[in-house]
Amino acid sequence: MPADLAVIGLGHHGLPLAQAAIAAGIDTVGFDTDPRAVAELAAGRPPVDGSLTASEIRRMLSGGFRPTTQPAELGRVRTAVICAPTPPGADRDLDLTAVTDAARALAARLRPHTTVLLESPVPPGTTEGLLRDLLEAGSGLRAGRDFHLAYSPDRLDPGSRTRGYHGTPKVIGGLTPACTESAAAFYGRLTDKVVRARGPREAETVKLLETNFRHVNIALVNEMAVLCHEIGVDLWDVIRCAETKPFGFQAFRPGPGVGGHGVPVDTLGTHRPLRMVELASQVNERMPQYVVQRCTTLLNEHGKSARGARILLLGVTYKPDLADRQAAPATEIARRLRDLGAAVSFHDPHVLDWRVRDLPVPRADSLYEAAADADLTVLLQHHRTYDLQGLAVKAQLLLDTRGATPAGAAHRL
Template sequence: MPSDIAVGRKGGTSMPADLAVIGLGHLGLPLAQAATTARIPTIGYDPDPRTVAELAAGRPPGGGAGTGAGSTQHEPGGGPLSAAGIRRMISGGFRTTTDSAELGRVRTAVICAPTPLGPDRTLDLSAVGEAARTLATRLRPHTTVLLESTVYPGTTEEFLRPILESGSGLRAGRDFHLAYSPSRVDPGNRSYGYTNTPKVIGGLTPACTEAAAAFYGRLADKVVRARGPREAEAVKVLESNYRHVNIALVNEMAVFCHDIGVDLWDVVRCAETKPFGFQAFRPGPGVGGPGVAIDPNYLSYQGRTIGYPLRMVELAQEVNGRMPRYVTQRCATLLNEHGKSARGARVLLLGVSYKPDVADQEGSPAREIASRLMELGAQLSYHDPHVPQWRVLGRPVPRADSLYEAAASADLTVLLQQHRTYDLQGLAAKAQLLLDTRGASPAGTAYRL
């Protein structure tokens, strides 16, 4: 088969779509936006009619139960994907659908279904399986099928491939191309977007890899070819776990340094001047977002394990998982040191999203910290410029309308997320007590983690 079958045609909105993005969540929409910007006729498929309807109306989706549910989207330049951004996509030819028949008319289909952690901390591949079954019934010969969801090594070949082949009657590597490419979307990053972030790809066959390269080459400045899909899948495992392990290390250092009276933030400032062998990570109240730590020991789609865990990953998850409890303890201690009990104390939480300058709350430690403070009897309020409403333990948390007045009246103000709009020097001057879990406030103006 020719290796260029993945290349889309340039054209206007009246031409048939060349690309189908399956799943319009935090992975799918940035891809669809990049493709539309590159003038690739694109459709977005999601089984959730609410997501599709909101996008068709020019509004960012609020989340739901479908493939694209659960997170706020972002512009390639790092800012939130606004209604204006969606309208630009629509004017560029992007359209959304819940009609799976549309999937049978494209040359390239990219599965961007979510794979959240289940109760047993294994990746839930059910949305990927559902997306694959939907696509398989419409799959045509010479189509390029790509998977971008976070998965275990082996998923593309051993989980996705059989579903596509049995549902379509076609054979991967012979009748259609199949490859994996780990998503590298970084919400809020204003330096790196889709174009200037290298794209890793690994195909089932060399022809599959080249078909994927032909497609992604239209979106990214650089395409990196892995040996195969397993290697490309393992890239995502390494990248995600690298982040979690290093955050766990610096979180442990934060607790250690506080106990011995050392300023960790000064330690990190000095350490990062080393020009080799060190990359600075900073502590925080916990780790959130869709980039979860992954232990491939639990291969849920095969019902087996590889016989040994990734001990560093397990330990990192344990350390990072303790941070919300530690932050809560620090809150109670600070209040007690200033003659106040946590019970009845007015506590203001600043920033409840998982990352600065985004609205996405997926995995944010703010929710656990809030619930623990509630259990101690604290009276909570919150402020977040990106989150207009917030519920914890099924109850709405009052939102502070006037930030400085709220900080002045609160017994304790806790910075959980450093949004760009926060004037931390001004907040420190107004707040009775300020606990800064991000080390963002000027030295000496607040208590730091």
């Protein structure tokens, strides 16, 4: 059955795009090569990353959403959006394998007048280079003449209750002015505001700048956290005061490390490295080790050793109130604590099973009992359900890496 839209890649931002399209009355098919994930969605079960709930998936299905593994569906749509994952490779560059596979699957079935959009994070030049070449070679059509081609960076804020798809401006950059306008016509049905970039390279670089902006500023406050602890300054009070400045400052807060799908990119293929981003990555990657160092110091100050200590980790996801553990620092922290001989357990209302190095981490059923029994409790993620005031009373020793506990109730990062 023909559809208006094909979303290629039903991951953490492909699904929300499909959700927004269905809500806007756009007949949508979702394509993914993972048969198990597609079967789960077709049965109304939510993805394991918690990006959408079961009720949201059911509403999408009742609205006409059709998840499929059949590439033939890609040849029956007016618009195709590639949302394939681009994880960092061993050399820290983005791995474009999934984008390449998606492009080849689409190219073999591409029809004239189709609008093809790429939303995956990619190095600048990918849309008008790699993607264009694959689509043209596989279809015999020419981009900008026979079909429209454009890039639009993903701007989702997973789990946000205030910034939905409709209220987030969409940046687009087309291969030609006509490509840009075709993309604008599509996204104009999903969002209140469309921002036109000069071209696909500029739109691709928007994503690069936005992601690296986050990582660089988090690295700054992470370094400030280490410094302020050494000199006895309350960084959280410093940030509270600084954010009252009405210009020239945006508040970021430190944490145990940086997780999520938006990885920093400090090199651009054959181009020069971004030294600031490279340094920020080094700072942020050291934070799990710093948390472990703070754990051992706190234990020592209370006459205990990390070896044999019972340590409870609270919140093992990368973001509050979500089940997604993508690149969450909790994994490295647990690994390092275990290497020191600590007995590590965890509690997370969104995670029922957690393994580190293929070994299960015991899950605490009763939060307060586990905190009272642990030699040290470490808050790694502040989920909404946590009563931190009550937790601070129950825990023998509490390290708060998020600055979420009331002042004086816990040791802060």
